Amino acid sequence: MEELTRTEERVMQAIWELKEPFFVKDLVERMPEKPPYNTIASVVRILESKGFLGYKAYGRTYEYFPKIAKADYRKSGFQKLLSDYFDGSAMGLLSFMAKEEQITPEQIEQLRKLIDEN
Template identity: 45%
Template sequence: MKRKTSLPTLTKAEEEVMQIIWQLERCLVRDVIEQLGDPDMPHSTISSVVRILEKKGFVGHKAYGKTHEYFPIVTKEEYAQQGVKSLVEKYFGGSPKKLVSFLVQNDDMNLKELNEVLKLLDTNKKK
């Protein structure tokens, strides 16, 4: 599903929690804390971050009494697409070609990977 409006930017902490919610698909705050691997993390801190994510439109919840089960509303792909688009606009003048050129010139993309990208482009063109 394509969004007509852009998504708000996430802070580093919000993005870290969102990555876990994307991975788990449905979770409680305690599940997020467990995945963070920090048993001393206050429940209230993560709960606040999750509520902010809900306010920003990234997650929804289903209530079971006082317990809330959270689930992503925005897909990881939607957020990534917006992030890449923003990166290309900010740093490469809106040109994906300049981004690919940058990656190749800085040895971040080898010929095999470049060839795979070309194949993907060709496949998309045929669709």
């Protein structure tokens, strides 16, 4: 799966929140910072060319929909993070989190339960 730029990812996050097919104007209206229509239209076209979005044409108007689920993108991003920064080691990631993120004893216990269940 191709990586997204920060801007593309921010737009994709907004699209996933819509949970329905959309027109660019609908997306612009729902974004908190109200970016320019042309900017979002350009990003949407890029996302479509990268395979993240599909569309249905109504004359010269396009209704877009996500082709990649948020969970699938998250999984791909996590796998990339794990391989690029932790040499593919889940233990390395968990060790980092325990040291750097100051995981609480309660969170460690929840992780233990999750590991035991799986």
